[in-house]
Every structure is written in structure tokens, then in C-alpha cells.
Amino acid sequence: MTVPQEQPATEVRRDNGGALPISDFDPFSIEFFKDPFPIHEELRECGPLFYLSRYGIYGVARYEQVHQVLMDWQTFCSSRGVGLADFAKEKPWRPPSLVLEKDPPEHDRARKILSKVLSPVTVKKLRESFEASAERTVDALLVRGRFDGVRDLAEAYPMSVFPDAVGLGAEGREHLLPYAGLAFNAFGPPNELRDQAIAKATPHVAYVTEQCRRENLAGAGFGAEVHAAVDAGQITSEEAVLLVRSLLTAGIDTTVNGIGAALYCLARFDDQWEALRSEPQLARNAFEEGIRFESPVQTFFRTTTRAAEVGGHVIPEGSKVLMFLGAANRDGRKWERPELYDIRRVTSGHVGFGAGIHMCVGQLVARLEGELILSALARKVKRIRITGEPVRAFNNTLRGLRSLPMEIE
Ligand code: OVM
DSSP states (O other): OOOOOOOOOOHHHHHHOOOOOEEOOOOTSHHHOOOOOHHHHHHHHOSSSSSEEETEEEEESSSHHHHHHOOOOOTTTTOOOOOOOOOSOOOOOOSSSTTOOOOTHHHHHHHHHHHHHHHHHHHHHHHHHHHHHHHHHHHHHHHHEEEEIIIIIHHHHHHHHHHHHHHHHHHHHHHHHHHHHHHHHSSSSHHHHHHHHHTOHHHHHHHHHHHHGGGSSSSSHHHHHHHHHTTTSOOHHHHHHHHHHHHHHHHSSSHHHHHHHHHHHHHHOOOHHHHHOOOOHHHHHHHHHHHHHHHHOOEEEEEESSSSEETTTEEEEOOEEEEHHHTTTTTTTTTTTTTSTTTTTTTOOOTBBOOGGGSSHHHHHHHHHHHHHHHHHHHHHHEEOSOOOOEEOOOSOOOOOOEEEEEEE
């Protein structure tokens, strides 16, 4: 795969003097998902900005430009969708999220509610029960010895704590991961992954839509707290339903893939597993470094609200810009030895949770789960070994495994 420095298409050349790298490569292809890293390198090295002719979009893969786009919400908006579809031209597959797919001032009102629900105070109250569940999960796996690191650990642990924390009923929770998979596939182009996910969407959408209603949520929990903001006059009940939907969309598959990333790293980097075992208090940073290293959320789009300058080129108004978060998180201009998983690394500044006003509002819950499950592993497990071929999961936005056969002692 090459990123040729050929003459850009006319609509590109018009504004940028002809120096913009252009490529027909498909960043939503299975081939790319199997091993994105060599292409990430090519994309970073071809220039600070490039044009992807297949989709008629701009792309940024260097840390500096990804960060620039993330921080400038006034130029690079979210309200036209953070996937390929431009909401100014296409009807979204579901009503837009009140946080993810809005700009200030609307965004900020919704964001405030979620930040409070997912605040340090709330998260502190959850620690004890989340910790007990992490210990139970690891204890049960130690009895079994051999298991699937994705299904039995990376999925099982968040599924044992998050739905209860939201206040979901016991029935139908099996829809949560398929629904999230659908939402993250839907950010991509109309390829097979997106089309097939949408074709199977109906039961998952029906479940999530129903569970977001106040009467279906427990009296205590994230869901109830969102709905309490209606009583306080901060949001309407329709808005509360959509904010609970955000929790159900973004709160589970993300942490599954974050935990899966760290686990896969620790299983491959023996010295880092030993370092974690000797200092279990490194668990939180081991999780964070897993996020940097694998970037479970690989990409997001923005749309330009006006002509924008990036890397010395001009992007016209109304253009989609694809941010390669995973490439930025391994940019040698920003990171020393980026291809090494190093649990002692200073990870701050990574864009695995985004940056700026839309930066992951659930990051404290994610980190709590990541820290607790890795800490339980570090304290209880001596050896961790991959026993079979890891199987990759393919999604237009999420990077992770479908299966990781492993053994622990
Ligand atoms: C949302 C949301 C937020 C972040 C990520 C995401 C599917 C969704 O508000 O629904 O991915």
C-alpha cells in the first residue's frame, strides 16, 4: 500500500497549491484492520494532511494535527456527525446523540449532566463493589485455568459491573454489545460491516430504546441520576432518555476493548507483566498505556464549519476530516519508542479518549474498571500465557479481539 504524491483531484488542488498527498487507500477495509500500523506510518509520513479520494475526505494521522482538530470544535464540528455521514446532507441512522453529535452550547448542557453522573464522587462510591466483582472474576478464572481472555474476562468483567451501575434490569443485556458494535460500525462508510450491522439492528435498538425509559431503570444508578436532572429542571425527559442511551452506547464495548487491549499487551510483553506483578499499583497506568498502544477507538470524524488550515493546506468548508487516533498515539514525533508497551510510560496526552470538549465523559469509570481488573490479575496470577491463535474482531471504529485463548496460573 502506498500513498502516492500524485497530483490531487481538481477540487483539492484548487485550495492547496497542489502539494496535498492523495491516496485511494481504504481505511475501513478488513486488510487495513488486520494490521493498521504500517499504513499508519505511511499516513503520518506522507504529510500533516492528506486526501482520501475513495471517500472524498481529508485525513490527519500525526499527533499534532489530530490534537489540533480535536481541540478546535468551532472549526471542526461534531453536529454534522462524527462518522462519514454528513448530517447536513444525510439522515442519521438514529436520532443524534446530545453529547457526541452536538456542538456548544447544546452539547455543554448535556455534557454537564453526564459529567456529574460520572463524576469522581460517584466513581469513588462504586469502587468497592467493582473491586469485589474484579476479584470474583479473576478467582473464577483461576479455577478454570484455561479460558477466552475476551469472552470470559474482557467482556465478562464490564458486563458484571456496568449494567448494574446503570440500573438495567436483568433481561436482555445480551443486546448491549451488539448495539454498541452497531453504533461504532455506523460511523464508517456504507460497507459490508455497516450494512450488515444495520440490517440486524432492530432487536438491539428496540432493547436499548426501551431500557432508557425512567420506569425501566432501577431507583439508584447512572440511569436514575440522569432522569433526576429532569426533576431539577435541567433537561427534558426526552433528553434524559437520549443521555441514558449515550451511556448504553459508549459505556460497554469501549471498556471491553480497553481491558482486552491491556490484557493482550500484558500477555505479549512478558517483562511488563512481571513489572505489573511486582508493583500492582501500576495497574491503572498499565490500562492507560494499553489504551494508547491499541487505541480501542481508532478513528472519529469532524466536519469543517469554515475553510480551515491544517499543516499548511486549506480544507474547504463542509469537508469531512478523519482523525486517526491510533496513529497519533504511536507518532514518533510525540512518543519515545511508541511501538513498546511500557506500563511506566508517562501516557498523559494520548488521544485514546479524545481531547477537548468531547473527551470521553466516562473515562473515570473506564479507568476504574481497567485498574481493578488488572490489579486483581497482578495480585492473584503468577503466569499468563496465550494458548492459541488470537482472533481479531472487525469493526469500522473499534479495534480489538474476538477471541484470545489463554491460560493463567
Ligand atoms: C453517544 C456516544 C458517545 C461516545 C461514543 C459513542 C458509539 C456514542 O453519545 O451515543 O460511540
